[in-house]
Amino acid sequence: MSIALRGIAKKFGEFAAVKDIDLDVPTGALIALLGPSGCGKTTLLRIIAGLETPDQGQVLFDGRDATLWPIRDRNVGFVFQHYALFRHMSVFENVAFGLKVKPRRERPAGAEIRKKVHSLLELVQLDGAGDRYPAQLSGGQRQRVALARALAVDPAVLLLDEPFGALDSQVRHELRRWLRRLHDELHFTSIFVTHDQQEAIELADTIVVLNRGRIEQFGVPGEVYDLPTSAFAHRFLGQVNELPVQLRDGRAFLGPVDISPAAALRTDANYIALIRPHEIEIGPEASGWPAAVVAVRVIGPIVRLELCAEGRPVNEPMEAEISRERYEGEHFSVGQKVGLRFRRWQVYPANGAVA
Amino acid sequence: MAAAEVLSKGRRPGLARLLLIAVALLFLGLFLVMPLLVVFVQALAKGIGAYLVAISDPLAWTAIRLTLYVAAIAVPCNLLFGVAAAWAIAKFEFRGKSTLITLIDLPFAVSPVIAGLVFVLLFGSHGWFGGYLRMHHIRVIFAVPGIVLATIFVTFPFIARELIPVMQAQGKDDEETARSLGASGWQTFWHVTLPNIRWGLMYGVLLCNARAMGEFGAVSVVSGHIRGLTNTMPLHVEILYNEYNYTAAFAVASLLALLALLTLAGKSFLEWRQPELKHAARQVRDRTRRVNT
Numbered sequence: 156m157s158i159a160l161r162g163i164a165k166k167f168g169e170f171a172a173v174k175d176i177d178l179d180v181p182t183g184a185l186i187a188l189l190g191p192s193g194c195g196k197t198t199l200l201r202i203i204a205g206l207e208t209p210d211q212g213q214v215l216f217d218g219r220d221a222t223l224w225p226i227r228d229r230n231v232g233f234v235f236q237h238y239a240l241f242r243h244m245s246v247f248e249n250v251a252f253g254l255k256v257k258p259r260r261e262r263p264a265g266a267e268i269r270k271k272v273h274s275l276l277e278l279v280q281l282d283g284a285g286d287r288y289p290a291q292l293s294g295g296q297r298q299r300v301a302l303a304r305a306l307a308v309d310p311a312v313l314l315l316d317e318p319f320g321a322l323d324s325q326v327r328h329e330l331r332r333w334l335r336r337l338h339d340e341l342h343f344t345s346i347f348v349t350h351d352q353q354e355a356i357e358l359a360d361t362i363v364v365l366n367r368g369r370i371e372q373f374g375v376p377g378e379v380y381d382l383p384t385s386a387f388a389h390r391f392l393g394q395v396n397e398l399p400v401q402l403r404d405g406r407a408f409l410g411p412v413d414i415s416p417a418a419a420l421r422t423d424a425n426y427i428a429l430i431r432p433h434e435i436e437i438g439p440e441a442s443g444w445p446a447a448v449v450a451v452r453v454i455g456p457i458v459r460l461e462l463c464a465e466g467r468p469v470n471e472p473m474e475a476e477i478s479r480e481r482y483e484g485e486h487f488s489v490g491q492k493v494g495l496r497f498r499r500w501q502v503y504p505a506n507g508a509v510a
Numbered sequence: 511m512a513a514a515e516v517l518s519k520g521r522r523p524g525l526a527r528l529l530l531i532a533v534a535l536l537f538l539g540l541f542l543v544m545p546l547l548v549v550f551v552q553a554l555a556k557g558i559g560a561y562l563v564a565i566s567d568p569l570a571w572t573a574i575r576l577t578l579y580v581a582a583i584a585v586p587c588n589l590l591f592g593v594a595a596a597w598a599i600a601k602f603e604f605r606g607k608s609t610l611i612t613l614i615d616l617p618f619a620v621s622p623v624i625a626g627l628v629f630v631l632l633f634g635s636h637g638w639f640g641g642y643l644r645m646h647h648i649r650v651i652f653a654v655p656g657i658v659l660a661t662i663f664v665t666f667p668f669i670a671r672e673l674i675p676v677m678q679a680q681g682k683d684d685e686e687t688a689r690s691l692g693a694s695g696w697q698t699f700w701h702v703t704l705p706n707i708r709w710g711l712m713y714g715v716l717l718c719n720a721r722a723m724g725e726f727g728a729v730s731v732v733s734g735h736i737r738g739l740t741n742t743m744p745l746h747v748e749i750l751y752n753e754y755n756y757t758a759a760f761a762v763a764s765l766l767a768l769l770a771l772l773t774l775a776g777k778s779f780l781e782w783r784q785p786e787l788k789h790a791a792r793q794v795r796d797r798t799r800r801v802n803t
Contacts, residue, residue, distance in 0.1 A: 204690065206686055206690075225689075226686070226689045226690050227689055227690070227691075227692045227693070227694070229690075231690060232690065233686065233687065233690040235683045235686075235687065237683065239683035239684050239686070239687045241684060241687075241688075241701075241702055241705075242706075243705040243706070252688070252691055252693070252701070253691035253692055253693075256688075256691065256692055256693040256694070256697045256701070257692060301687075304687075304691065305690070305691070307691075308691055308692055
């Protein structure tokens with residue numbers, strides 16, 4: 156099922172949670188709504204689910220206006236961050252719930268329900284746990300039961316609200332891969348909410364970056380990461396170094412490094428340059444902006460260096476990342492003098508809009 | 511923390527604890543256990559025979575029947591109201607919600623005597639609806655309906671008060687999940703909400719029932735103390751006492767006390783039977799902890 160949002164707005168009292176949102180989700184897409192807390196991502200998800208009614212705008216399901224449809228008519232599966240398993244029911248009963256509450260005409264026979272629940276439990280790798288109660292399961296298992304329960308009613312759309320937020324990082328990683336496989340096998344449309352950029356990049360086909368109730372950027376993960384259209388998106392999608400741009404003689408500089416863009420910058424405004432850690436090039440001292448290594452941290456395959464460049468405050472070192480292989484070859488150590496250049500950068504006016 | 515520090519600084523850390531326990535026990539014995547014992551001792555002072563005679567008195571029996579009758583109406587009414595109010599307050603946002611919460615507490619704040627008087631002013635022969643009721647030959651005050659009304663008013667908050675925090679702590683996720691799975695409103699209530707609140711609900715019903723049977727002040731004002739007609743057990747006890755018929759008074763009182771003890775036993779049973787409640791509390795704690803981190 157395809158979903159389209161047209162001019163959606165929702166206020167809670169005086170607080171505008173989402174403002175004038177337009178979004179198209181094609182059938183079979185796996186989309187991440189990404190943003191900091193309070194950006195409106197959960198509200199948007201709940202509007203799609205029918206758990207909230209928008210003040211303005213339309214929700215279209217396959218082109219039909221579903222704005223006022225009650226949730227039970229929408230054919231959506233909703234998964235909460237804290238699973239919301241029915242704790243007085245066994246795993247089996249939880250998964251069977253959606254089948255058992257169907258009107259008598261549509262309700263499958265007992266044997267059919269059993270068969271379906273068992274196949275779903277197999278799908279979420281919990282076959283054999285049907286008699287256990289939610290309290291006896293780990294967090295990851297509970298979330299898989301919640302997914303199986305949502306899938307039991309064959310939803311056309313799966314909506315997930317921070318589905319892995321309450322799990323530790325190992326389980327999270329596994330569940331993401333598993334959900335991705337499931338999505339590819341079953342071809343439903345999925346929308347999930349997250350504040351974790353890595354999760355969005357790992358899992359989604361398309362990322363929608365939200366900020367203060369508006370869509371900040373929309374695109375495939377690589378594009379959103381590499382070509383952010385605003386300082387906000389740039390900051391939110393990964394680590395950045397922020398440096399003030401100095402304007403001299405109509406040219407732009409970071410320290411001694413000339414970063415002048417093609418289009419001229421206005422001389423009466425302030426600009427900042429955002430640079431990701433892996434975009435900093437480290438060479439011999441004479442080759443660029445002189446800097447000192449102030450810390451070295453080996454993180455698995457990468458090595459993070461903290462660098463204090465000449466003329467920069469000591470308590471705001473830049474972060475650069477190099478590969479483990481390069482580190483083992485050149486062996487940077489604390490106190491060493493190096494020269495910095497930049498492979499890529501992006502310049503924004505200091506107030507946050509795009510340059 | 512602070513208490514632990516004080517204890518560890520003292521020369522004999524056991525002393526403070528012993529003292530506290532002793533004070534608590536003494537207080538408990540003096541003000542709770544002893545009066546309860548006195549009731550039973552007095553009731554049986556003239557032997558088991560006199561006791562049996564006292565409680566098999568027809569007037570005592572009508573009082574017992576009336577008390578049970580009133581409770582049988584008042585408790586279900588407040589059960590319905592309590593669940594509805596707690597549901598509305600915990601699961602929906604609406605204007606005037608805090609006013610409703612305050613209003614629910616009103617019967618706790620108002621003296622029962624005043625509650626009784628309010629009903630007299632409303633339904634008494636000179637009250638607002640007095641003329642209408644007389645015309646239709648309906649007696650409310652100095653009759654059973656008045657007693658029921660007063661009892662409902664006084665026991666109004668017990669179930670709602672018990673349920674509101676339970677339902678608020680559980681949030682809306684379970685209900686919203688059930689709705690998204692296609693359950694109707696009634697199915698959601700019956701299969702999801704009710705099982706989630708059942709222990710809290712039973713606890714509230716027990717407390718409500720205990721109060722409904724024991725209520726004196728409000729009922730006393732509206733009942734008119736007509737023997738054999740509008741006397742509930744507490745009123746009957748008072749009348750017997752005022753007639754210096756101590757054995758009978760304490761015998762009926764002992765029945766009331768027994769009901770109270772049964773209620774308490776039921777409550778402890780619920781608390782003991784509640785691994786699910788404990789589990790629910792733990793989940794709520796985990797949830798808040800996660801939110802806080």
